Every structure is written in structure tokens, then in C-alpha cells.
Amino acid sequence: MLARVYSCALTGLSGTIIEVEVDFSSCEEPKTIVVGLPDTAVQESKERVRGAIKNSGLRSMRNRITVNLAPADLRKEGPCFDLPIAIGELACRDETWIPELDDALIVGELSLDGSVRHVRGILLIAAKAKEMGFKSVCVPACDAPEAALIPGIEVLPVHSLLELYNHFIGEQRIEPQQPCELTETTVTVRTDFSEIKGQEHVKRALEIAAAGSHNVLMNGSPGTGKTLLARALPSILPRMTLEESLDVTRIYSIEDMLPPDIPLIRTRPFRAPHHTVSYAGLVGGGNIPRPGEISLAHRGVLFLDEFPEFDPRVLEVLRQPLEDKIVTISRATGAYSFPANFMLVAAMNPCPCGYYGDPNHNCTCSEFSIQRYQKRISGPLLDRIDIQINVPRVEYEKLSGDTVGEPSAVIRERVEAARERQRVRFTGNPNVTCNSEMGPAEIRQYCRLDAEGEKLVKSLMTHYQISARAYHRLLKLARTIADLDASPAIQTRHMAEAIQYRPRAKN
Ligand SMILES: Nc1ncnc2c1ncn2[C@@H]1O[C@H](COP(=O)(O)OP(=O)(O)OP(=O)(O)O)[C@@H](O)[C@H]1O
Ligand SMILES: [Mg+2]
Known part of the structure; x- marks a missing residue:
């Protein structure tokens, strides 16, 4: 007897449909074999499946079971095939409900007690299921709100193997997940622009940068507020459209970085990797490539503080994505592309001691060391930074005064009005959403x-x-x-x- 269950593997930023074929034949010695390039997590799956079936009160078969994951030439990772394998085994035994499996796509990790656990990348999996015309997608209950973001496909939240089994045999049907309400999340920012004293021209530059998504470099002595200004930037960034939100959520979904109980990311990402970040950490990498910081900053900000401290070779790889807004990683199995449309915000001191050009402080660096320091940022990289500003020291009077600057909310209104003009301008052009593009x-x-x-x-x-x-x-x-x-x-x-x-x- 042969049962076929559909599941999905993640390949880069898209999903590939996997056919899980389960076959059993009579044999003296009960045994399960998994074939089709499975990694160790998939190999261990047979133990989890056996335990889950037994502890769900369902009888395991005492036969030789062969599980084939097709297409065989695609590497499959992770435990998301537990549930489809278990359902396949149970279907082999009953036969009657095998045809039901043709309309459903099933993913889920199993615990030994039969409960279904979270898997990453649900948003992509649901999108793939919809694209391939499946009627329903069966996902771990905890991931169902995320899957329900994709309209036009029935999402079945599964708590346990037994629950899904009862659904298929017609004993008790699972209620489909209702799409969640898309509420506007409030941005919680640590710093408001009104708390930053002086620096009016830097604030103006950041406002322009936010309005058109332009890259910025801030240069100034220690303690002048560069890091503070950059960290306040999210408070004036324009809100994301639903399309942009889905775009960002897809990346965080496969990276398993969605905050619990927030299925859809509504605020622009702000990524600030440390200067020791590796090449793979910044642009992405791995055997089956995963997105790096530049993709996690997609539609948001990549903040590189202490810019010249980054490894120059790591910085140079930014040149291509800064132009193309996409990064492609080649592997023997094919090329994987991740979106990387981010706004680069960098901060640096003018020299190693930090005080070169400061009117109130002597710089102790030699001409040579200043030059060597500044050369760590190459010409071609600088050429890609539209706004380069000096951040001077704020005078004591301004710093200690009670004058409160313009609040972020007011600046953001202007930024959004400017973005709206750009949106209208580029309507009908799918490749451009703002001026910098x-x-x-x-x-x-x-x-x-x-x-x-x-x-x-x-x-x-x-x-x-x-x-x-x-x-x-x-x-x-x-x-x-x-x-x-x-x-x-x-x-x-x-x-x-x-x-x-x-x-x-x-x-
Ligand atoms: N314009 C300002 N208004 C209010 N506080 C400020 C301002 N500038 C600096 N500060 C205060 O100084 C602290 C240090 O600023 P920040 O860390 O941003 O300096 P920096 O320019 O990044 O320095 P470094 O070059 O050493 O990294 C801030 O946390 C804040 O308390
Ligand atoms: Mg700083």
C-alpha cells in the first residue's frame, strides 16, 4: 500500500513542494527507512514518528516502512516532515482516506507525546501552497496566525497528530483559522528626536534620508551624539505598506525571528551588527544559504556604528547589494537570492583618537595614521553614500538648556507626506518605490x-x-x-x- 502526502521544503526565500511517499510491505522485522537526501534531523524523524503514533493511542504498524522524500536531488533540512510522514503511515493502514490527502499540504514537527510543534518559514510555506493550488494547509496551531496572513487558502491549525488523524478520518473536523486583525503596532523607540539637543542640520539630513531612503554617513568626535541620532532614526521612518510588511515578514519567518504572537512585522527593521560581524553574517551564507544582516534590514535600516572598524573586505561586499538591492549567493545546488533593499546608516570618528578637526581638542594622531584610518572606507563605497555629514560638538548652553526640539511624530508626518508623493510618482512601476531606487x-x-x-x-x-x-x-x-x-x-x-x-x- 502506498500513500502520498504533500509537504514543503524551504529553499532560500521560496518553498519547494515535497512529495512524502510512504510504502509498507510485510516483512518479519519491523523497520523504517527514509530515503531521498534527508539530513540527520529528518533521519531522526522516524523515531519521533514512532513515539508520537504510539503515544497518541494509535497502533504502529509492524511492517517494513519505506519513506521517500521526492524530489530526491533536493537537500531537505529540519524536522518539518514528521507530521506528513506520520499521517502517511496512518493513511497506509486505513487506505480509505488516502484521496483526502491530495488537496492538503502538511508541515509540522512532532513531539514524542504526539503534540505538534512550531516550524519556521510558515508564511512562505502557506504562500507556496496557495500558489500550487492546494485547498488547505495543515500547520502547527502556534503558527496558524502567520499562515492565515496569506489570503485564499484554508489554514488548519493542528495541535496534535491525533487531532489531524481524526480530521482526515472524518471523526472531528478541524475549524479553519480565521485571518488575524491587522492592527497598527506602535513603534517603541528609546530616543525621540525632541530629546536630542542641537544638531539641527544632522536632524534635517536624517529627515531627508528617511524621506527618500538615502544612505547616510555621520562623522564626528566621540560623544557628539552620532549613535544617539542613528538610534532615534526609526521614530521618523515612514510606516510600511502591507506589501512591504509581508516582504519583511517572509525573511523573518524563514529565519525564525518573528516575535511570539506578532505574525506580521509592521515596523521597519533596524539592524545594528557589531563590527566583528563575519562575511556570512552580514550578507548571508551557509550550506543551504540563509539571509544575513543586510537582508534582515530589508525595507529598513542597516546601522554600522564605528564604520572603519569593520573588516574592509566585509564592507566591500556591500557595494553590489547597495546598487542592486538584492544579494545572490551561489552554491553547488544553485543560486539563492535574498532581497537587500536597506538604507545604510554609518557612523565614524574622523581619526583613531577621534578628535581630528575638533576645535576644542587636540588630535594626537599622525598624518599617516589619519590617512590610513580614513582609507579603510574605500572610494567606491563612499561614492554610494548620498549624505555625508559632520556631527560637531553641541555647545554647553544648548545641551543644558530647556529648549525641546521638534518631536519625532511631527518629523515623521513630513517624511510620510514626501513618501506619498513618491508613491504617486512611481505608481505602475513595480521596481521603484522611493527616490533612491x-x-x-x-x-x-x-x-x-x-x-x-x-x-x-x-x-x-x-x-x-x-x-x-x-x-x-x-x-x-x-x-x-x-x-x-x-x-x-x-x-x-x-x-x-x-x-x-x-x-x-x-x-
Ligand atoms: N545632542 C545631544 N543631545 C542630548 N544628549 C546628547 C547629545 N549628544 C550626546 N549626548 C549624550 O551623550 C551620550 C553619548 O552619545 P553617543 O554615544 O551618541 O556619542 P557618539 O557620537 O556615538 O560617540 P562615539 O564616537 O564615541 O561613538 C548620549 O548617550 C547622550 O546621553
Ligand atoms: Mg557611537
Whole structure:
């Protein structure tokens, strides 16, 4: 007798349908064999399945059981095949309900007592099941709210093996999971912009960065508030659309990083990896590749504090995803792509002692060591950072004064209004959602300058060495500044402000 159960394996950021074939034949010695490139977790599955069937009060078969996971050439990881294997075995015994299994996709890890445990990547699995036309997807009960985010497929929350068995034999049907209410989560930020004294021009730069998702580098002496400003940034970032939320949730779902009882991520990620982060930790890696920090920061912020302390070779790999907004990792089994559309925010001191250029503090570094320190950030990487600003020391009067700055909520309103203008502009263009994502075609269409602006850029191009990329980035930045100003055209003052944020290498 042969039963076929459908399940799903995670491959990068998508799922692949796995056919779990269970066959039993009579034999003197009861035995279970699993074939089809299973890893150790899958191999151990037969022990869990045997225990779960026995402890659920269902009789285990005393036959030779062969389980085949097809397609055989795909590596399968993890314990999510326990439940489909167990159901397959039970179906072999009863036969009558085998046809029912054709419409369902089943995933779940089993405990020895027969209860069904959480598996990662449920959002992707449910999406795959819907795409492949399954009528229902049977998932661990604790993961059902996450699966129910995908509309148009019936989600069955399964608490135990016995419950699913009773469902299939028609004894007691499982009630489908209702889609959860999508409530707006409030952002809990440690620092509000109003608590940061002075630094008006840095706040303005961060507002522009948030409005168009531009990359920022803050440079300044120790204790001037760089880390503080960066950590306050999430409080002014625009809210995510539902599509963006699903995009982010997919990544956190396969990484098993969804907060308990929050099936959908509604706030933009803010990732701040330490400077000792490895290549694989930053861009992603592993045998079956998993996303790295740049993908976990997708649609949000990647904050690299103490920028020059990062291994230069690790930093250089950022160059490609910063342009393409996607990272591809090649393995013998194929190429895996992860989205990596993040806003880079970096902070650094100007020299090893930290006080180079500080009017109130002597720098003790040699010219050579300053140069060597600054060279740790390569030209091509700097070229990709649209906004580069100095963060000066705040005067005592300002720091000790009672003047309260503008609250984050007010700044965020302006940022969102500017984003809305961008959304309207790029409606119908699936590749671009904000100004920083514009390609040459969009730049030509939306970043026209008036005669005076043209003159300004021309004089800049002749006086300073400006690459073609820097020129395009300048136009995009000016577009965002104009959007914050609710101006349909880029005016000279917008261009002039954008130029201030660009580093200039003299000819
Ligand atoms: N503008 C400011 N308004 C209010 N508090 C500030 C300001 N700047 C700095 N501080 C205070 O100083 C502390 C240190 O600031 P922060 O850690 O951001 O400095 P930094 O520029 O990152 O320094 P380093 O270069 O050493 O990393 C903050 O936690 C805050 O208490
Ligand atoms: Mg700091």
C-alpha cells in the first residue's frame, strides 16, 4: 500500500513542494527507512514518528516502512516532515482516506507525546501552497496566525497528530483559522528626536534620508551624539505598506525571528551588527544559504556604528547589494537570492583618537595614521553614500538648556507626506518605490533641472571630481529635498542643499 502526502521544503526565500511517499510491505522485522537526501534531523524523524503514533493511542504498524522524500536531488533540512510522514503511515493502514490527502499540504514537527510543534518559514510555506493550488494547509496551531496572513487558502491549525488523524478520518473536523486583525503596532523607540539637543542640520539630513531612503554617513568626535541620532532614526521612518510588511515578514519567518504572537512585522527593521560581524553574517551564507544582516534590514535600516572598524573586505561586499538591492549567493545546488533593499546608516570618528578637526581638542594622531584610518572606507563605497555629514560638538548652553526640539511624530508626518508623493510618482512601476531606487530612466524623467540648477551642477562637475554615479545620486537626493518641500520641480535651492551633503574631492 502506498500513500502520498504533500509537504514543503524551504529553499532560500521560496518553498519547494515535497512529495512524502510512504510504502509498507510485510516483512518479519519491523523497520523504517527514509530515503531521498534527508539530513540527520529528518533521519531522526522516524523515531519521533514512532513515539508520537504510539503515544497518541494509535497502533504502529509492524511492517517494513519505506519513506521517500521526492524530489530526491533536493537537500531537505529540519524536522518539518514528521507530521506528513506520520499521517502517511496512518493513511497506509486505513487506505480509505488516502484521496483526502491530495488537496492538503502538511508541515509540522512532532513531539514524542504526539503534540505538534512550531516550524519556521510558515508564511512562505502557506504562500507556496496557495500558489500550487492546494485547498488547505495543515500547520502547527502556534503558527496558524502567520499562515492565515496569506489570503485564499484554508489554514488548519493542528495541535496534535491525533487531532489531524481524526480530521482526515472524518471523526472531528478541524475549524479553519480565521485571518488575524491587522492592527497598527506602535513603534517603541528609546530616543525621540525632541530629546536630542542641537544638531539641527544632522536632524534635517536624517529627515531627508528617511524621506527618500538615502544612505547616510555621520562623522564626528566621540560623544557628539552620532549613535544617539542613528538610534532615534526609526521614530521618523515612514510606516510600511502591507506589501512591504509581508516582504519583511517572509525573511523573518524563514529565519525564525518573528516575535511570539506578532505574525506580521509592521515596523521597519533596524539592524545594528557589531563590527566583528563575519562575511556570512552580514550578507548571508551557509550550506543551504540563509539571509544575513543586510537582508534582515530589508525595507529598513542597516546601522554600522564605528564604520572603519569593520573588516574592509566585509564592507566591500556591500557595494553590489547597495546598487542592486538584492544579494545572490551561489552554491553547488544553485543560486539563492535574498532581497537587500536597506538604507545604510554609518557612523565614524574622523581619526583613531577621534578628535581630528575638533576645535576644542587636540588630535594626537599622525598624518599617516589619519590617512590610513580614513582609507579603510574605500572610494567606491563612499561614492554610494548620498549624505555625508559632520556631527560637531553641541555647545554647553544648548545641551543644558530647556529648549525641546521638534518631536519625532511631527518629523515623521513630513517624511510620510514626501513618501506619498513618491508613491504617486512611481505608481505602475513595480521596481521603484522611493527616490533612491530610481534608475537612469526614471532620473531622466523625474529629475529635470531648471537652467540655473544646470549651471550649478555644471560648475560643480568642472571644479570637483564627480563620478557619473555621484551625479545621479545628487539628482535623486535633490528630488527628495524637493518632495519634502512639496515642490513638483527641482529648484536651485534644492540642488544647492543636496550638494552640501556630498563629499567633494578637489581636482
Ligand atoms: N545632542 C545631544 N543631545 C542630548 N544628549 C546628547 C547629545 N549628544 C550626546 N549626548 C549624550 O551623550 C551620550 C553619548 O552619545 P553617543 O554615544 O551618541 O556619542 P557618539 O557620537 O556615538 O560617540 P562615539 O564616537 O564615541 O561613538 C548620549 O548617550 C547622550 O546621553
Ligand atoms: Mg557611537
